Amino acid sequence: MSVVIGVARTDFEKLEVYQLAERLADLTWRIALHWDQMAKATLGGQLIRAADSVGANIAEGCGRGSYGDNRRFAKIARGSLYETKHWLRRAYSRDLLDAGQIEQLRSIIDELAPRLNAYIRSIGRAACNPKTDTTDYGPRTTHMSTLVDDPRVIEFDVRTDEMLVNMGPQHPSTHGVLRLVLRTDGEVVSEVTPHLGYLHRCAEKIGENLTPRQWIPYTDRMDYLAGMNMNLGWSLTVEKLLKYEPPEKGRHLRVIIAEMGRIASHLVGMGAYGLDLGSFSPFLYAFREREKILDLFEEVCGARLTYSYLTVGGATADLPRGWLQKCEAFLEQFEPIIAEYHALLTTNSIFIKRTAGIGVMSPEMAINFGTSGPVLRGSGVDHDLRRDGEEIYTAMYDGYAFEVIVEKDGHYPKDHKYPAVPHEAVLGDCWHRFYVRMLEVVQSIDLVRQAIDRYSTAEGGYGEPRKLTEKLPKGEAYLETESPRGQMGFYLVSDGSSIPWRARARSSSFCNLSVTSDLCRGCLIADIPAIVGSLDIVMGEIDR
Structure with missing residues (x-):
């Protein structure tokens, strides 16, 4: 596997550290937008400028043309991140942030800070000897093993190739014939897409x-x-x-x-x-x-x-x-x-x-x-x-x-x-x-x-039991009961004959499974069985 390093890359938007900085900037903007005029004019403006500066300096450093400039602007971005944390502390002490906002901000900053540090350390670490080669290099491809000496850096600053991992439909942890497509970056899962229908048996028809x-x-x-x-x-x-x-x-x-x-x-x-x-x-x-x-x-x-x-x-x-x-x-x-x-x-x-x-x-x-x-x-x-x-x-x-x-x-x-x-x-x-x-x-x-x-x-x-061929009254009925996995609903429409005109089942497991994508975003691959297993789904009910 190889990675592109160097300062002339034009795809800085694909850097995860830049994407995190964008998320931080957008979140602080949405939060400050609802403050009163006094808070916006004082603390709000400072906070937004500091948060915007993190991503701006990462982007500017990528286009500067030398490793030294790239590293310098990345360090300025780190300073802006620390300034952002200062203004967030002030906002918290003045009761401008609620618990939910604090948790959202903390999760982004806790991930962004180490990634930014690792990104700074990785800039310019090419396979050449830095003591004898002082040339500014353009885009260069090199193997991970020659890129950095510290294996901990790889986890944060090397963007691995995205992989699609098929979990199922025969995987024992999917609780039935379920296929989960995991989009992963290393061990981190960025997206989970459930694929259903392997047990569809036309039950309603x-x-x-x-x-x-x-x-x-x-x-x-x-x-x-x-x-x-x-x-x-x-x-x-x-x-x-x-x-x-x-x-x-x-x-x-x-x-x-x-x-x-x-x-x-x-x-x-x-x-x-x-x-x-x-x-x-x-x-x-x-x-x-x-x-x-x-x-x-x-x-x-x-x-x-x-x-x-x-x-x-x-x-x-x-x-x-x-x-x-x-x-x-x-x-x-x-x-x-x-x-x-x-x-x-x-x-x-x-x-x-x-x-x-x-x-x-x-x-x-x-x-x-x-x-x-x-x-x-x-x-x-x-x-x-x-x-x-x-x-x-x-x-x-x-x-x-x-x-x-x-x-x-x-x-x-x-x-x-x-x-x-x-x-x-x-x-x-x-x-x-x-x-x-x-x-x-x-x-x-x-x-x-x-x-x-x-x-x-x-x-x-x-x-x-009622008679097998008893005619049903015209009309419709829907009822949900508390089954072991949640609210299982059945819907019935009758035209007056003994056979329903429409039969429908509302699966409890279907809605419980639908949350998988949001629930698994950002987790490790090893945590997927723990999350899916905790939902206790049965695919026969979902596919019908």
Whole structure:
């Protein structure tokens, strides 16, 4: 690999140190633009001139025609950067900067300062002997090994050739058949582009050629790690159009099954996340307990992955005799094991270093990208459809006691003894998204126990399935439910026949994946699996 050095290059705009200087100048301009007239006329003018001077001197030095002049102007640029820092300190002491602006400025300056120092050191270091050759050289190409002696300089001042790295579609860290195209400069990722559609199966078009009950098996195959929750979402949407209300016993049965499905899904998320970061043991621990949940599901409906159990009207069958006792026994055995998961990952120092402060998503970013579920709550947004959704869905959880897992006022719920948040963690980072899922497992255990008690005392039937060819009333219905990965929505349009005119699914994972580009910009390649894994996506749901 080779790099172009010398002072006569006309493409100074491509220098990363110059691009950073431009970003700093533009940001200070936007900030000072909103100050009052007094602040603009005094401190604002000085700040903007100092910030503009950084990039201006880098550009002028590149066109001066000698190494000496280039180095001198680069040092003037460094002086302007220090002057900019001085005026920013004054602005902060006079309450002209808020916390968000400070963080933006700090991230640029922290990167610009070492790059500028390294750029100054690199100017004129050609392969010739500087003691005997005093000629001013034009553009020259040389290998990195002869350009500088200090390998640390290369990281900052040598612009490596941009590379496009394909991560997937077979990469184990992409959680399905997902292809991520990474644009990298060395180890730093400047752009991430997700490529979807490898698992597209025309699911929605198939839904427009089948009756609602016949489409239930296709919902299993969307989020195939939470098939019961997919069944529930579509069934409730059809019931909303039919204006049907399942019996009390059927509602409690659905809570049991949906929350057990949530536990099983989060166990996969936890185990696979550990695997993404190089830890194999959590994966085995998680699947050991998940298998026991699948044993219970198999006893209920005969399937272990694609269940088609919850259906329009209620469920395909009642819970088998003795099943509730087996479920309670599992919860008793499972609850103490959660401490092992926390020891393996949550409080593990290596895991914390790989996730804390990585992929930080602000509440505003989470909302703007339409994220939901643990991804949204991991950024501190208090929203859960089990509490905040439509009445037909929240009625299922009416009277149930549970906490929405979100950090409020600097702490998470205190209904159980949870591991402390490490000081390295930042709200909205990968660690918090993982932590929310771990705590939701405990909440689901509480919900299942309450549902078992209510189911045992409820009278009436569990909810017989509606007729396969029952005609639907004309109209449309849309409903979102809180699936393990977020808000899963189903839309149904009927023309009065037994087959929907339009069937549509709104994927929770799709919106959660859409934030990847912004979340990964500027991170290291090694952090991509940590960020993507923390989103816990399932491609079957995205592609459909």
